[in-house]
Amino acid sequence: MANKLKAEHIELDEIDRHLINRLQDGLPLVSTPFETIAAELGVTQKDVCDRIERLLAARILTRFGPFYDAAAMGGAFCLCAMAVPEQSFERVTEIVNSHIEVAHNYARDHVLNMWFVMATESAEQIEAVARKIESETGLSVLLFPKLEEYFVGFRVAA
Amino acid sequence: MTRIDAFDRKLIEATQAGLPLVPSPFAVLAEEVGSTEEHVLSRFKALQMQGVLRRIAAAPNHYALGMSANGMTVWDVDDDQVSQLGAKIGALSFVTHCYLRPRARPAWPYNLFAMVHGATRDEVESKRAEISVLLGDACRASDILYSTRILKKTGLRISTGGS
Numbered sequence: 001m002a003n004k005l006k007a008e009h010i011e012l013d014e015i016d017r018h019l020i021n022r023l024q025d026g027l028p029l030v031s032t033p034f035e036t037i038a039a040e041l042g043v044t045q046k047d048v049c050d051r052i053e054r055l056l057a058a059r060i061l062t063r064f065g066p067f068y069d070a071a072a073m074g075g076a077f078c079l080c081a082m083a084v085p086e087q088s089f090e091r092v093t094e095i096v097n098s099h100i101e102v103a104h105n106y107a108r109d110h111v112l113n114m115w116f117v118m119a120t121e122s123a124e125q126i127e128a129v130a131r132k133i134e135s136e137t138g139l140s141v142l143l144f145p146k147l148e149e150y151f152v153g154f155r156v157a158a
Numbered sequence: 159m160t161r162i163d164a165f166d167r168k169l170i171e172a173t174q175a176g177l178p179l180v181p182s183p184f185a186v187l188a189e190e191v192g193s194t195e196e197h198v199l200s201r202f203k204a205l206q207m208q209g210v211l212r213r214i215a216a217a218p219n220h221y222a223l224g225m226s227a228n229g230m231t232v233w234d235v236d237d238d239q240v241s242q243l244g245a246k247i248g249a250l251s252f253v254t255h256c257y258l259r260p261r262a263r264p265a266w267p268y269n270l271f272a273m274v275h276g277a278t279r280d281e282v283e284s285k286r287a288e289i290s291v292l293l294g295d296a297c298r299a300s301d302i303l304y305s306t307r308i309l310k311k312t313g314l315r316i317s318t319g320g321s
Binding site: 020023024025026027029030031032033034035045046049050052053055056058059060061062063064065066067068069072074079081083093096097102103104105106107108109110111112114115116142143144145146147148149150 | 162170173174175176177179180181182183184185195199202203205206208209210211212213214215216217218219222223230241244245247248249255256257258259260262265266271301303304305306307308309310311312
């Protein structure tokens with residue numbers, strides 16, 4: 001898992017950097033979505049595609065494609081947190097990660113030291129999986145569903 | 159809650175791993191799902207209108223681009239002002255995600271969560287200070303949680319075949 005997350009060191013030229021910045025803005029829903037970007041960068045559409053492929057292979061980009069709001073599709077999401085004693089951290093990590101509903105899990109430096117996101121088809125399932133993790137670990141799972149999202153979008157300058 | 163019909167679900171499943179990297183990706187996708195480019199584009203536009211599709215874009219690897227520090231900043235903000243202030247925080251260029259969530263007192267008094275990325279922890283701290291200034295007196299307490307380890311990271315997937 002650690003290796004999968006690790007980026008390779010590749011040289012990024014000016015065009016790559018510009019491409020990474022532009023791709024975060026989103027592409028138009030048209031037959032040739034790379035056309036505008038290619039013209040801006042002075043390269044062919046095929047070259048844009050090849051560069052994206054190379055950036056994905058090197059894990060400079062983690063994903064390219066449509067970004068969906070899973071909640072809008074009828075699924076449920078919830079941020080969850082647990083206070084896990086240090087001596088049982090590895091065991092609890094294994095139990096939590098074994099649930100396919102757990103998508104991301106991060107260790108954080110706080111009394112609540114394990115934070116994960118659950119994705120299920122319904123809100124009831126979130127509750128059910130949380131109770132299951134509680135019975136398996138003997139620890140409480142706090143649920144922090146989103147009530148409102150202040151979404152603008154984000155860019156990392158490359 | 160939005161209903162996703164069988165065709166939309168097929169489109170979503172076919173593109174969860176990404177979009178074909180060719181000059182006409184929607185034509186390739188249409189062939190894959192047994193439809194036309196025109197229909198695929200019109201469904202995507204409809205999904206975007208419904209808020210199911212956010213955008214066609216790339217997700218950069220923050221770590222690879224030198225943004226290796228990330229802190230989850232959390233704030234106990236006055237309930238009457240949190241929506242208006244949350245919108246301001248969400249608009250900051252260095253905030254990736256900003257959410258209102260329920261408190262879990264006494265363990266957790268915070269209701270506003272803002273993820274902040276930076277090259278170093280110092281940079282993250284100075285950005286946190288900027289948020290603090292914006293929140294002013296409406297904020298009673300705050301904290302920051304740095305991630306120390308990624309324990310699991312898989313893409314969010316909708317189940318196949320279900321409804």
